[in-house]
Amino acid sequence: MNKTYTRMLERGDTEKAEAYLEQNIDKISKGKMAGKLVQVLGKFAAVERSIVADKEMTPVEKRDRIKELRQNRSRIAENFQQAAMSGG
Numbered sequence: 855m856n857k858t859y860t861r862m863l864e865r866g867d868t869e870k871a872e873a874y875l876e877q878n879i880d881k882i883s884k885g886k887m888a889g890k891l892v893q894v895l896g897k898f899a900a901v902e903r904s905i906v907a908d909k910e911m912t913p914v915e916k917r918d919r920i921k922e923l924r925q926n927r928s929r930i931a932e933n934f935q936q937a938a939m940s941g942g
Contacts (some may be wrong), residue, residue, distance in 0.1 A: 863897050866919070868926040875930060891934045898927040 862871035875894070905911065905919050 859894065860897055863894075863901050866901070868901075868923055872926050872930055876933060887934065887937065891931070894930060895927065898923060 859871050859874055862868075862874060902920055902923055905916055905923070908916065911919070
């Protein structure tokens with residue numbers, strides 16, 4: 855499951871990746887989910903670094919993509935917190 859999610863992030867399909875995570879979150883136990891969250895947040899950081907390093911994107915495009923990426927990262931973290939509080 856993580857590979858599918860990672861591929862979506864790498865392609866820049868952050869909304870699809872978020873939806874995929876939401877659909878599959880209850881298939882992951884809390885312990886695994888916490889580990890996955892750490893990995894996912896790391897992937898977000900890697901994607902953000904690649905956006906910053908991209909020489910073909912304009913500064914405005916970079917700003918917009920990073921803003922979207924950060925919003926999605928926040929939503930995922932919030933979803934994790936809600937799932938953890940509700941028992942997973």
